[in-house]
Amino acid sequence: MSASCILADALLPDGRRVDVTVVDGVVASVEQATPADRGTSGPPGGGESTGGDGDPAPAPAEPPEYHDLGGMLLLGGLAEPHAHLDKALSAETVVNATGDLIGAIEAWHGHRGGITTENTMARALRATEIAVEHGVTAIRSHVDVGVDIGARGIEALGEVRRLCRRLVDLQIVALVGVPLTGSGGAGNRRALAAALDAGADLVGGAPALDPRPAEYVNVCLDAAAEAGLPVDLHIDETLDPDARAIIDLARGVLDRGFPHAVTASHCVSLGMMRETDQREIAALVAEAGVGVVTLPQTNLFLQSRGRRTAPPRGLTALAALAEAGVRVAGGGDNLQDPFNLMGRGDPFETASLLVTAGHLLPDDALRRVSASARDIMGLPAAEARPGATADLVAVDASSGREAIAAAPGTRKTFKAGRLVAHTARRVVVPGAPWA
């Protein structure tokens, strides 16, 4: 067994300074770093091997990658459980004239038919690069599918997935349009089937936008069951406390014994309901084993527009879901597109909003964009622990809280123990009194 990577002198969130050894993409050991290790610029002995006297020289083993982290904080890999890479970075070319949801829908659907595969790929690749730079090693992207555009977005993102496979685990969700039900939905149902044939990893959609949300949910669950795939639905982005698509999904999963993973994204209406309803529905969601992804930035951007007094924040019922034992992750959603003009593609930004607007404690918020996000994505745990996947990020911070608050510009992203991105922030203030 040979080491493939050594991350020396890492600071763990519990305060330990350790050396992490990675073999074949998995953390093999985590040992206390000795003071003598600190400040070295290479592996002990220079990482070179010599043959023994008189023995035939063995073929030189490939030396392990060696990274002296110098006390950088080493965290489990960040994950983006809900992106829209096909829409990302289009805010300048697909202009949302009013800045609200209707403006976004009108702008996007007026333009999407004319967007080329090359343009989609270029923006998706740039958004992926931004994410990886920030420490993300897993992305789940919803991708538009519909009667007007077919499955070409899925094909474009499939190529992005292939090109980026060394950097990031990319999951592609077929986000099918409306209507999906009734005779008017036949074209979208065919487009969904084509998307699954084209390589989508999950079935997705937005039931609250269909005239028959419960039937929409059933169409998605049936299509996913037939294809043997998980489901991730945009449940709703409405402040209407009477919306019920989350119930339709949980009951649909329980009634048919749906065997694959199911995720409910947004679930904004749940946050608007009475506490008794929240508790009842959260218990149902927990029973069905459905995971929830909350998307604070886009919902803060889109919801409550026009409400001048006490505008709701548009987040789901985080406390009720936690009390019921529902797995909840945090995602970034749209990135500088008509649906969200802001966004830095940094999970620390999402975590910060979960602290500020969702009132989670920092360590909890950090888990939602790392361990919980990977769990909901069906990925193995990634952290500095023997046996865990070595998808890790080192940041220039002394604690998880500081990392979220400061969003350090100095980071190192490790995928399967290999360095895949390194950013370094340099500040120059000549004559500064603190120098």
Ligand SMILES: [Zn+2]
């Ligand atoms: Zn979304």
